[in-house]
Structures are given as C-alpha cells and as structure tokens.
Amino acid sequence: MRTFRMGGVHPPENKLTAGCRILDVDLPREVTIAMSQHIGAPAICVVGKGDHVDRGAMVGKASGFVSANVFTPISGTVTGVGKIKNAYGMPVDSVTITATEEDHEKDAERPLWTSALRSSDDIAAMSAKDIVDIIGEAGIVGLGGASFPTRVKLSPPPGKHADILIVNGAECEPYLTNDHALMLEHPDEILAGVRLMMRGAGVDKAIIGIESNKMDAVRLLRGRLEGDKSVSVMELQMKYPQGGEKQLIQAATGREVPSGALPVDVGAIVQNVASAYAVYEAVVFGKPLVDRVVTVTGPSLSGRGNYRVPIGMSMAALIGIAGGIPGDSGKIILGGPMMGRTIVNVDAPTMKGVSGILILPREQSARGDVYPCIRCAGCVLACPMGLEPYRLSLLSAHSHWDSAEGEGIANCIECGCCSYSCPSSRPLLDYIRLGKNTVMAIRKSRSVQK
Ligand code: SF4
Ligand code: SF4
Numbered sequence: 001m002r003t004f005r006m007g008g009v010h011p012p013e014n015k016l017t018a019g020c021r022i023l024d025v026d027l028p029r030e031v032t033i034a035m036s037q038h039i040g041a042p043a044i045c046v047v048g049k050g051d052h053v054d055r056g057a058m059v060g061k062a063s064g065f066v067s068a069n070v071f072t073p074i075s076g077t078v079t080g081v082g083k084i085k086n087a088y089g090m091p092v093d094s095v096t097i098t099a100t101e102e103d104h105e106k107d108a109e110r111p112l113w114t115s116a117l118r119s120s121d122d123i124a125a126m127s128a129k130d131i132v133d134i135i136g137e138a139g140i141v142g143l144g145g146a147s148f149p150t151r152v153k154l155s156p157p158p159g160k161h162a163d164i165l166i167v168n169g170a171e172c173e174p175y176l177t178n179d180h181a182l183m184l185e186h187p188d189e190i191l192a193g194v195r196l197m198m199r200g201a202g203v204d205k206a207i208i209g210i211e212s213n214k215m216d217a218v219r220l221l222r223g224r225l226e227g228d229k230s231v232s233v234m235e236l237q238m239k240y241p242q243g244g245e246k247q248l249i250q251a252a253t254g255r256e257v258p259s260g261a262l263p264v265d266v267g268a269i270v271q272n273v274a275s276a277y278a279v280y281e282a283v284v285f286g287k288p289l290v291d292r293v294v295t296v297t298g299p300s301l302s303g304r305g306n307y308r309v310p311i312g313m314s315m316a317a318l319i320g321i322a323g324g325i326p327g328d329s330g331k332i333i334l335g336g337p338m339m340g341r342t343i344v345n346v347d348a349p350t351m352k353g354v355s356g357i358l359i360l361p362r363e364q365s366a367r368g369d370v371y372p373c374i375r376c377a378g379c380v381l382a383c384p385m386g387l388e389p390y391r392l393s394l395l396s397a398h399s400h401w402d403s404a405e406g407e408g409i410a411n412c413i414e415c416g417c418c419s420y421s422c423p424s425s426r427p428l429l430d431y432i433r434l435g436k437n438t439v440m441a442i443r444k445s446r447s448v449q450k
Contacts, residue, residue, distance in 0.1 A: 001212060003237035006249035007384035009417045011240055011338060013213060017177045017297050020305040022185055025303030025321060027074050027099075027107050031312030032084055032349040033059050035093040038147040040066030047117075051078045055107050056288055059095045062136070068149045068352075071312035073290035075103040084352075085089040085310055087315065087334055093436035094349070097312075117286035129282060131200040138282035139289045139352075143274035144168055144179075145335055146245065147353035150275055152299055154201045162269045165198050165206040166252050169221075169273040170236055170243035172211055173336025176356045178293040181272050181306040183217040184212070186277055187224050193276030194231060194284050201269050206231045207252045208273070211238045240338060241415040245270045247384055259411050273357075288350060294318070300326035315357060316346045322357075330365025333358040338416045368425035379418035379428055385411050389418035393428045396435025401442060404435045410443075412436050 036042035043060030047053060053072050060070040066297060072095075075341040081095030099107070136151035156162055167190075194206050210218050212235050221233045236242050236251055246257045248270060252403055255266040263270055274292060281287040290311055297304040302323030315332075319325055325346070326334070333340040335356055379389040387408055396406040408431060418428040 001059065001235055001237045002251045003239050003242060004244075004250045004384060006386055007382050007417060008239040008241065008247075009236070009382050009420050011174050011420060013238075014174045015177050015180075015213070016175065016299070017295050017304050017306055018180060020177065020181065020332055022181050022293055022306045022308050024308045025310065025313070025318065027104065027310055028313040028317060029074075029104060030076075030096065030098045031072060031074055031310060032094050032314070033070050033094045033312045034059045034084070034349060034351055035070060035095075036085065037070060037311075037351040037353060038068040038149055039043045040064065040068070040149060040152075042093060043067060043070050045080070045081055045093065047078045047095060049078050052076070053078065053097060056112055056290060057313065058288070059097070062139075062149075066149060066152055067138065068141050069288070071139060071288040071290050072097050073312060074099050075107050076100065085345050085348060087345055087348040089344045113281065113285040113287035116284050117287050118284060123283060126199075128200050128202055131196055134283050135200065135279055138278070138287065140275060140278045140282060141289070141352050143278065143292055143352065143355065144263060144272035145355055146355050147337065147351075150197075150271065150279065153269055153271065156196060156264045156269075158202075159263045161267065162201055162203050162264050163205065163267045163268070164253060165194065165201060165203050166248055166268055166270045167194055167208040167273055167276055168248055168270060169210040169214070169217065169241050170207050170248060171214070172238070172240045172242040173338055173340075173356075174240075175358050176295045176296050176336045177297075178295045178306050178355050180217060182274055182277055182293055183214070184220060187217075187220050189280045190273050190276045191224055191231065193278070193280035194285070196279050197271055197276060198230070203269065204230055208233045209236050209242075209248050209252050210234070211236050211242055213238050225273060240417065241384060241413065244384065244413050244415060246413070259306050261410060292352065292354075294350065294354055295356040296322040297356065298326065298329075298361070299364070300328050300361050301359055302326070309439070311352055312349045314347050314349055315343070318350060319346065319357060319359070324450065325359060326361070328361040329359050330362035331360055333360065338420065339414060367427070370426055371424040373424055373426060376423060377424060378421040382417040382421035384415060384417060385413055387412060388424070389428045389432060391434060393431035396431040396438075401435065401438055405439045405442070409435045411441050
C-alpha cells in the first residue's frame with residue numbers, strides 16, 4: 001500500500017460520523033456571505049442594501065485571476081453590506097440576505113438544480129476552456145480546506161503542463177467524514193466531475209487516492225470504473241497528513257515537489273473529491289457553489305452527522321440542528337483536530353472551506369503543561385516536510401526571521417505533526433505558524449519594494 005516517505009503520525013481516527021448519511025439542512029431565513037472565502041483577492045460586492053436577490057444569484061464578483069465569485073443560497077432582500085467578524089474574530093466584508101415568508105416558500109416550492117441544464121451531447125461538445133469557464137463562473141474552490149480557486153489550478157501558467165490529475169479522497173484528518181459520505185452517496189457524480197476536470201486541464205490520467213479505512217468507498221468507485229483505464233482508485237496507507245498536497249502526489253506518483261515549487265512543476269494537479277462533485281453540479285445543472293457537505297461532530301454532540309449546508313448560514317444555527325453545544329464543551333474547532341483552528345465567534349457564517357465543525361469536551365481541550373525540550377527529535381521524525389520544528393519554533397519565539405526563512409519555515413504545511421509528537425507539550429505549531437506568516441509578509445513587502 002502506498003504512502004509518503006517522510007514523517008507523519010497516526011492519531012486516533014475518531015470517525016464518529018462514519019456511516020451517517022448526508023442530511024439536507026433546510027434553507028435558513030438569513031445568510032451572511034463573506035466576500036473572502038478563498039485564497040486570493042476578495043470578491044467585490046455587486047449588490048446594495050435593499051436589493052432583492054433570487055436563490056443562486058451572484059452577490060460578489062471575483063476581483064482578479066486568483067479570486068472567486070460568491071452566491072446566495074436563498075432568495076431574499078439584502079439587509080446588510082459591510083464588515084462582520086468571521087469565526088476567528090477577524091473583520092471581513094460580507095452581504096447579509098434576509099428572506100421573507102414569501103421568499104422562503106417560493107424557494108421551497110421551486111427546487112433548483114434538479115434537472116439538467118445541459119445535455120450529454122452539449123457537454124461532450126464543450127472545449128476545455130468552456131469547462132474551465134463554467135467552473136470559474138460557479139465560484140468553485142478547493143473544498144478540502146485550502147479554498148484555492150479550482151479554475152486557477154486547472155489553468156497552468158504558460159510553459160507548464162500537467163499530465164495527471166490526483167483526486168484527494170484521503171480524508172486523513174481525525175473525526176471528518178464528509179468526503180467519505182459524498183463518495184458513498186455520489187460516486188457517479190464524483191467520477192463525472194473528475195472526467196470534466198481532466199478535460200478542463202487537458203490530462204488523460206487521474207488517480208483517486210483514498211485511505212484504507214474507507215475500503216467501502218474504494219470498492220464502490222472501482223466498481224463504477226470497470227473498463228475505464230484513464231481513472232484509477234489507489235488505496236493509501238492510513239497516515240496523517242496523507243491528504244497534504246505534496247504528500248498525496250508523492251504517494252500516488254512517487255514524484256517529489258521541490259521546496260518552493262508547485263504541483264504543476266512536477267506535472268500534477270490535485271483536486272478534492274468534493275470539488276469534483278461541485279464541478280459536476282456546475283456543468284450539468286448550472287449550479288453555483290451555494291452549499292457543501294460539513295461534518296458536525298464531537299464526542300458529546302447528540303445530533304452529530306454529515307450535513308449538506310447552505311453556505312452562509314450561521315454556525316450557531318448549524319450546531320443547533322446537530323443538537324446544540326453540549327454542556328461539557330471546551331472548544332469548537334473549524335476542520336479537524338490536527339489542522340483545524342479554534343473559533344471565537346460561533347455566530348459567524350459557514351464558508352466554502354468549512355469541511356467540519358468539531359466540538360471537543362473540556363477534558364480533551366486543555367493543553368498539557370509545557371516542559372523544556374528534551375532534544376528527543378520526536379518532532380523532527382514526525383515532520384513530513386523534513387524540517388526541524390524545535391529549532392523553527394525557537395527562531396520564531398526569538399523573532400529571528402531571517403534565520404527562520406533560511407531554515408525553510410515557509411515550507412511548513414501547518415499539519416501539526418510536530419506538536420502532536422512532542423512529549424513536552426511544546427506549542428511548536430503556534431510559534432511556527434507565527435514565524436511562517438511573518439516571513440511570508442516580509443517576502444511580500446520585499447517583492448513590492450522591487
Ligand atoms: S506543522 Fe510544519 S513544522 Fe510541524 S510537522 Fe507539520 S510541516 Fe513540520
Ligand atoms: S519533540 Fe518536543 S521535546 Fe522532542 S525535540 Fe521536539 S520540541 Fe524537543
């Protein structure tokens with residue numbers, strides 16, 4: 001069984017929602033759509049207070065090559081345009097849409113995106129550009145968490161060419177099962193989306209990588225691929241962070257993405273299974289990215305499960321549907337426990353990149369007492385990027401930014417394997433993240449000055 005070569009850890013899986021079918025969340029009466037839900041420039045608001053918008057209407061337009069359109073999942077009136085606090089307490093531009101009873105009933109009576117907008121002949125006649133343009137118009141971004149605009153990834157810069165599409169179905173983060181549920185319930189749609197992305201990117205080979213704890217999904221997808229030699233399903237060893245872009249490319253192809261390089265530099269494009277599903281919906285039904293599957297989970301949560309969530313509904317409302325915040329809660333994390341971050345504002349809206357909401361009880365939330373480094377090298381052995389985390393964290397703690405840059409802090413993928421492995425409970429990732437952000441900001445200001 002394949003995996004990446006260096007580092008990695010084996011945290012407990014805790015896939016408490018494995019086997020939970022996807023439940024459709026009712027359309028809310030109000031949504032707040034953030035203009036920045038992706039890597040790149042924020043979208044520019046194209047509606048004003050008092051405007052009436054229909055379900056699926058664009059409310060923010062991509063403002064550059066690396067940017068993405070944003071849409072409303074409900075009909076209603078624009079009741080707010082301005083800054084709100086996101087889940088981490090940071091101000092972000094947004095649009096709030098409020099539905100009247102009439103709007104709500106109209107949306108319920110007229111379900112959208114249930115019949116095909118384009119016939120299979122129309123789709124077969126499309127050019128690569130046609131497909132990529134539809135993906136861009138629909139505002140699709142990487143749904144594994146990174147939120148990089150899919151259109152951009154499928155359009156390599158001049159002089160670069162990909163020969164393989166790698167589709168991430170690894171879902172190596174503990175607790176999360178949203179991709180697993182999607183693969184089990186929509187295998188044909190995901191495969192159709194994969195083939196569309198292959199045509200868009202001009203590649204004739206794709207590998208879907210899935211960890212071996214999801215053999216039902218491996219078997220199901222393989223069964224649907226009989227006779228198709230261009231797409232294969234690869235069973236991957238369970239090891240975190242198997243779904244990291246560079247780790248997945250190495251596991252699937254043996255190719256190593258050099259420091260500072262992009263996957264396309266080694267001929268690979270990586271997309272997530274949920275993005276493939278969104279591409280299928282956009283091309284066949286003309287559906288913009290207005291909802292996604294989110295795992296809402298936690299040991300004490302009574303209604304944990306995999307929910308199809310209108311993007312922009314409040315996280316508090318979603319958690320309420322899943323049973324409400326348990327009394328023993330210690331922290332709420334967006335994403336999984338390894339790469340996810342603790343939120344400070346539960347009233348913030350869900351966004352395109354939110355794959356999971358994890359509520360941990362107090363006794364699992366507290367950090368251990370921090371002790372001095374015992375030079376055990378556990379963090380070095382665990383790092384999948386070949387870095388020296390104990391050293392990077394010290395350089396960052398002492399603001400030695402030049403040295404931290406020289407030691408490759410920008411290559412950190414923020415996987416958390418170092419902190420997880422440290423017997424002294426040192427907050428390695430916290431310092432490294434601070435150092436990485438500072439070094440990236442310094443690099444940016446250098447390039448502006450040139
Ligand atoms: S968080 Fe960064 S430094 Fe720590 S193990 Fe992951 S890649 Fe290495
Ligand atoms: S794992 Fe912790 S104790 Fe061991 S070398 Fe790294 S920082 Fe030091």
